[in-house]
Amino acid sequence: xxxxxxxxxxxxxxxxxxxxxxxxxxxxxxxxxxxxxxxxxxxxxxxxxxxxxxxxxxxxxxxxxxxxxxxxxxxxxxxxxxxxxxxxxxxxxxxxxxxxxxxxxxxxxxxxxxxxxxxxxxxxxxxxxxxxxxxxxxxxxxxxxxxxxxxxxxxxxxxxxxxxxxxxxxxxxxxxxxxxxxxxxxxxxxxxxxxxxxxxxxxxxxxxxxxxxxxxxxxxxxxxxxxxxxxxxxxxxxxxxxxxxxxxxxxxxxxxxxxxxxxxxxxxxxxxxxxxx
Amino acid sequence: xxxxxxxxxxxxxxxxxxxxxxxxxxxxxxxxxxxxxxxxxxxxxxxxxxxxxxxxxxxxxxxxxxxxxxxxxxxxxxxxxxxxxxxxxxxxxxxxxxxxxxxxxxxxxxxxxxxxxxxxxxxxxxxxxxxxxxxxxxxxxxxxxxxxxxxxxxxxxxxxxxxxxxxxxxxxxxxxxxxxxxxxxxxxxxxxxxxxxxxxxxxxxxxxxxxxxxxxxxxxxxxxxxxxxxxxxxxxxxxxxxxxxxxxxxxxxxxxxxxxxxxxxxxxxxxxxxxxx
Numbered sequence: 272x273x274x275x276x277x278x279x280x281x282x283x284x285x286x287x288x289x290x291x292x293x294x295x296x297x298x299x300x301x302x303x304x305x306x307x308x309x310x311x312x313x314x315x316x317x318x319x320x321x322x323x324x325x326x327x328x329x330x331x332x333x334x335x336x337x338x339x340x341x342x343x344x345x346x347x348x349x350x351x352x353x354x355x356x357x358x359x360x361x362x363x364x365x366x367x368x369x370x371x372x373x374x375x376x377x378x379x380x381x382x383x384x385x386x387x388x389x390x391x392x393x394x395x396x397x398x399x400x401x402x403x404x405x406x407x408x409x410x411x412x413x414x415x416x417x418x419x420x421x422x423x424x425x426x427x428x429x430x431x432x433x434x435x436x437x438x439x440x441x442x443x444x445x446x447x448x449x450x451x452x453x454x455x456x457x458x459x460x461x462x463x464x465x466x467x468x469x470x471x472x473x474x475x476x477x478x479x480x481x482x483x484x485x486x487x488x489x490x491x492x493x494x495x496x497x498x499x500x501x502x503x504x505x506x507x508x509x510x511x512x513x514x515x516x517x518x519x520x521x522x523x524x525x526x527x528x529x530x531x532x533x534x535x536x537x538x539x540x541x542x543x544x545x546x547x548x
Numbered sequence: 549x550x551x552x553x554x555x556x557x558x559x560x561x562x563x564x565x566x567x568x569x570x571x572x573x574x575x576x577x578x579x580x581x582x583x584x585x586x587x588x589x590x591x592x593x594x595x596x597x598x599x600x601x602x603x604x605x606x607x608x609x610x611x612x613x614x615x616x617x618x619x620x621x622x623x624x625x626x627x628x629x630x631x632x633x634x635x636x637x638x639x640x641x642x643x644x645x646x647x648x649x650x651x652x653x654x655x656x657x658x659x660x661x662x663x664x665x666x667x668x669x670x671x672x673x674x675x676x677x678x679x680x681x682x683x684x685x686x687x688x689x690x691x692x693x694x695x696x697x698x699x700x701x702x703x704x705x706x707x708x709x710x711x712x713x714x715x716x717x718x719x720x721x722x723x724x725x726x727x728x729x730x731x732x733x734x735x736x737x738x739x740x741x742x743x744x745x746x747x748x749x750x751x752x753x754x755x756x757x758x759x760x761x762x763x764x765x766x767x768x769x770x771x772x773x774x775x776x777x778x779x780x781x782x783x784x785x786x787x788x789x790x791x792x793x794x795x796x797x798x799x800x801x802x803x804x805x806x807x808x809x810x811x812x813x814x815x816x817x818x819x820x821x822x823x824x825x
Contacts, residue, residue: 283568286570287569288568288569288570288573289568289569289570289689290568290569291560291565291566291567291568291569291691292564292565292566292567292568292569292572293563293565293566295569296565387695387699388699388704389695389698389699389703389704389705389706390695390704390705390706390714391706392704393708394704395704395706395707395709395808395811396707396708396709398702398704399814402814410699410700410702412566412691412695412696412699413691414568414689414690414691415695418664418666418667418689418692419689421666422664422665422666422687422689423687425675425687426666427665427666427667427669427671427672427675428666428667429666429667429668429672429716429718430672430673431670431673431723431724431725431726432672432673432724435717435718435721435725435726435727435728436715436716436717436718436728437667437715437716437717438713438714438715438716438736438738439706439713439714439715439716440712440713440714440738441706441712441713444712446708447708447709448708448712449708449712449737450712451712451713451736451738452735452736452737455732455735455736455737456736456738458729458732458735459715459728459729459732459733459736460729460732461715461717461728461733531672534672537676537679
């Protein structure tokens with residue numbers, strides 16, 4: 272008999288047409304879906320089984336219309352009190368325990384994560400915890416917003432005319448994430464795509480300018496790409512903090528820094544890219 | 549009346565279940581599909597309209613079973629002979645002209661590209677050429693092999709326990725691509741994912757070691773991810789060239805360098821990740 276399987280599924284950036292075919296099938300077939308915050312409501316509407324919202328912003332650990340989720344049974348010592356928990360938060364351990372409980376009870380479990388489960392998604396930790404519990408794990412990659420978000424406003428993150436590559440990095444260190452070495456990143460000459468960077472845009476911009484990036488290097492901010500609230504603005508590296516304040520661009524948002532970011536303005540001037548299916 | 553629209557569609561890494569729902573719809577609805585090399589035959593089998601193979605390796609400019617494709621009509625001066633063509637190759641100009649001809653003739657055109665059209669796909673150039681011709685462009689992002697490929701063998705390209713980000717870079721400069729600054733990339737401390745790096749693995753490894761990366765830094769090679777020919781091997785940075793030779797790992801392949809690459813060995817030791825739908 273095969274061991275129970277948990278699917279770590281990428282929900283992509285928002286629009287349900289941007290789910291992969293496999294992700295759609297897994298979501299529709301799941302007995303239980305553990306969903307992060309920031310999953311688009313149109314994607315959540317596809318869930319036919321039980322939906323447990325385990326995001327850290329909204330309502331955790333209480334599922335909508337339910338009693339607070341109980342600590343998994345048969346666990347004399349909750350996993351987050353075990354030694355060696357390291358940097359993994361209580362919340363994260365609770366999610367692991369909940370997935371393991373549901374899967375060992377024989378349920379088809381989908382762990383639904385925004386974007387791609389293996390890009391800033393803690394998917395690696397979740398896969399490890401599941402394997403340690405003897406469960407089988409399947410990873411269903413999803414479109415990461417750091418690539419699909421810029422594309423939504425006409426920006427190719429790589430372009431042989433401008434940059435032989437792209438850096439995807441988090442602008443929100445802490446909670447176990449190290450601060451990126453901004454000076455080292457600046458010296459690569461590659462396109463920089465910064466996730467969760469809006470709140471710290473002034474700090475990041477200052478670091479990159481100090482490292483020698485041009486103040487007039489094209490930059491863009493893309494907020495809530497591929498959702499009903501999508502917004503963007505094209506500016507320069509030096510103009511980034513003011514642009515965010517002036518335009519009221521909100522998290523979740525991406526900062527794109529590099530010559531390719533100028534394409535946002537070009538695409539907008541010619542036409543709005545079509546998003547709707 | 550809306551102008552003709554061309555969809556630049558990402559075919560993802562291979563397995564048709566990894567197409568997005570939108571990509572699948574666009575492919576099925578297209579009157580004509582211009583497909584790159586390296587598109588999985590299972591994806592090409594979904595095409596219901598005319599299929600033109602415009603890849604540079606196999607059969608270009610002759611479509612299967614057809615006469616060689618004629619230079620687009622009504623173009624007194626072929627676009628690739630116009631001044632200012634810059635680094636864009638004749639082949640690339642031919643593809644632009646062909647898309648424009650088909651779209652202006654009223655056909656629904658899908659330009660199908662491996663992975664994501666805006667990651668090492670020349671999608672930026674193609675979008676520009678289409679807009680300059682007055683056409684509307686839609687970009688349908690796809691899973692890029694640099695993220696979905698490592699995931700297929702258990703590697704999360706980012707993991708807060710190891711790296712606050714990932715660098716996607718081409719290992720095959722030339723044809724308009726600059727050589728990446730390997731020393732600068734090494735200093736970032738981020739996971740490195742190198743596309744098209746197999747042939748130059750010895751050179752790249754030497755550059756990264758000279759820049760100070762540890763010889764025993766985990767590394768992995770993932771070949772033809774999400775296709776029937778998928779193969780991978782886990783090694784160290786210093787062991788990369790020998791590993792590629794010994795295992796006979798072939799292009800298209802990704803090099804993954806960084807602590808997260810050790811997860812390939814861990815995942816393999818515990819179980820083979822399930823790929824099949």
